[in-house]
Amino acid sequence: MDLKRTPFYNIHVKLGAKMVDFAGFSMPVQYDSIIKEHEAVRTKAGVFDVSHMGEFLLEGNDVIDFLQYVMINDLNLLEPSKGQYSCMCYENGTVVDDLVYYEETFDRFRMIVNAGNIEKDFQWLNDHIRGKDVKITNLSSERCRLAFQGPKSDEYLQPLVDVDLLAVNRFYFAHCMLSGVPIFIARTGYTGERGFEISFDNEFAEKIWDELIKAGASPAGLGARDSLRLEATYSLYGHEISDSITPVEAGLFWLVKPKEGIDYIGKNVLMEQKIEGTDRIIVGLNLIDRGVIRDNFKIFKDGAEIGYITSGGYSPTLKKTIGLGLIKKQHKEEGTELEIEVRNKFLKGVVVSTPFYSNV
Amino acid sequence: MEYEFPDELKYLQTHEWVRIEDNIATVGITDYAQHQLGDIVYVELPEIGTTLKKGVNVAEIESVKAVGELMMPLSGKIIEVNTGLADNPESVNSSPYGTGWMVKIEIINNSEIDELLSVEAYKEIVKTEKK
Numbered sequence: 001m002d003l004k005r006t007p008f009y010n011i012h013v014k015l016g017a018k019m020v021d022f023a024g025f026s027m028p029v030q031y032d033s034i035i036k037e038h039e040a041v042r043t044k045a046g047v048f049d050v051s052h053m054g055e056f057l058l059e060g061n062d063v064i065d066f067l068q069y070v071m072i073n074d075l076n077l078l079e080p081s082k083g084q085y086s087c088m089c090y091e092n093g094t095v096v097d098d099l100v101y102y103e104e105t106f107d108r109f110r111m112i113v114n115a116g117n118i119e120k121d122f123q124w125l126n127d128h129i130r131g132k133d134v135k136i137t138n139l140s141s142e143r144c145r146l147a148f149q150g151p152k153s154d155e156y157l158q159p160l161v162d163v164d165l166l167a168v169n170r171f172y173f174a175h176c177m178l179s180g181v182p183i184f185i186a187r188t189g190y191t192g193e194r195g196f197e198i199s200f201d202n203e204f205a206e207k208i209w210d211e212l213i214k215a216g217a218s219p220a221g222l223g224a225r226d227s228l229r230l231e232a233t234y235s236l237y238g239h240e241i242s243d244s245i246t247p248v249e250a251g252l253f254w255l256v257k258p259k260e261g262i263d264y265i266g267k268n269v270l271m272e273q274k275i276e277g278t279d280r281i282i283v284g285l286n287l288i289d290r291g292v293i294r295d296n297f298k299i300f301k302d303g304a305e306i307g308y309i310t311s312g313g314y315s316p317t318l319k320k321t322i323g324l325g326l327i328k329k330q331h332k333e334e335g336t337e338l339e340i341e342v343r344n345k346f347l348k349g350v351v352v353s354t355p356f357y358s359n360v
Numbered sequence: 361m362e363y364e365f366p367d368e369l370k371y372l373q374t375h376e377w378v379r380i381e382d383n384i385a386t387v388g389i390t391d392y393a394q395h396q397l398g399d400i401v402y403v404e405l406p407e408i409g410t411t412l413k414k415g416v417n418v419a420e421i422e423s424v425k426a427v428g429e430l431m432m433p434l435s436g437k438i439i440e441v442n443t444g445l446a447d448n449p450e451s452v453n454s455s456p457y458g459t460g461w462m463v464k465i466e467i468i469n470n471s472e473i474d475e476l477l478s479v480e481a482y483k484e485i486v487k488t489e490k491k
Contacts, residue, residue: 016361034425223424290446292422
């Protein structure tokens with residue numbers, strides 16, 4: 001089966017990007033150098049094609065009630081023009097997906113989901129409507145999505161848009177024009193820098209991309225997207241959260257809201273985990289010996305296996321290897337030394353505090 | 361994509377280059393190999409004095425996204441390693457045949473030199489791999 005393509009595919013190929021299969025899409029992992037792209041985002045601005053991700057519209061009088069039931073975060077904390085990050089969980093507290101939804105009006109929400117979970121999420125949401133007034137439309141293949149991230153993102157973008165960007169606070173969004181093109185723009189991101197995520201109709205793909213590059217941003221691929229989010233210590237579905245890891249185990253206990261009087265899927269298990277704690281927990285890790293931590297390496301303490309690396313790699317900002325590991329909670333204290341199995345060797349590692357980096 | 365392959369060097373199918381001066385061989389990875397691996401962030405070099413056979417793994421090359429292996433092109437004793445790579449692993453990317461060299465070997469068996477590839481033969485291999 002051929003890989004799917006985003007509206008930016010030809011641009012990536014023309015720029016000489018290394019293309020890989022990500023969630024069934026042909027996506028750019030890097031254009032030139034992951035490290036250079038990462039550094040461009042940390043020092044000025046980068047633009048990422050994230051059109052492989054899913055975009056849904058939820059409409060109806062009961063949307064808020066419905067979301068309160070399927071989401072673990074609390075929509076009472078939301079208001080029109082604002083977005084919210086949440087997990088959707090199974091009854092046992094493990095995660096269906098992590099996502100962001102934006103309240104346009106009380107009866108109209110926009111939701112952005114992970115590329116690998118689009119069909120699963122659409123099915124899950126529809127399966128749980130239970131006769132309420134909620135209609136869900138899958139806009140994923142009609143609209144494209146770009147992330148525009150970096151300390152200069154406001155400076156580069158402001159001349160192109162007809163809205164005061166500084167009035168759009170973190171997690172808020174607006175509908176506006178970018179060089180004459182209608183866009184949805186939210187001050188959200190996955191890099192640990194100031195920045196925006198925008199969505200718009202497919203027909204404007206090349207025009208918007210060209211405007212953002214002309215404004216001074218560098219193209220950035222999925223390789224940099226991963227090293228940036230790892231430094232910022234954001235969870236990646238399938239790694240820190242999954243259908244076998246709960247948000248509390250992942251350290252996202254703050255996402256689990258009490259929501260008095262409101263039942264939601266996974267509430268019992270998650271509230272108990274939040275109060276009692278969990279047997280295992282995600283921690284930040286550095287190596288004491290030299291090397292590189294990678295996904296799925298096993299972690300040992302005093303000869304016993306205590307967990308594994310959920311995400312590992314190299315941090316261009318800190319100039320060393322960093323990783324996140326899911327380990328038995330007895331060892332979670334900062335400074336705890338442990339061994340990480342790197343191919344045929346055991347390297348000394350240590351638990352460190354997170355996030356590794358923050359600039360938001 | 362135009363890769364650089366110096367004419368005066370010898371090569372291996374596994375993408376190492378070799379410079380031979382008297383009985384000393386200097387070894388690194390080719391421009392094609394560094395491009396495939398991406399940004400190099402760490403190179404695990406062997407101990408000086410180790411003697412290894414041709415074809416054995418002598419160094420591990422870690423990039424952001426992958427791990428590559430440096431294979432011994434000839435049997436010999438490791439007499440020097442590029443300690444500069446500890447602080448500047450990226451020189452493997454920017455100067456694979458210069459400051460990005462990895463190990464120097466004292467050659468044990470001269471007849472193995474004939475088994476190394478010429479630059480023309482290596483270019484053919486790269487052409488086939490790119491397809």
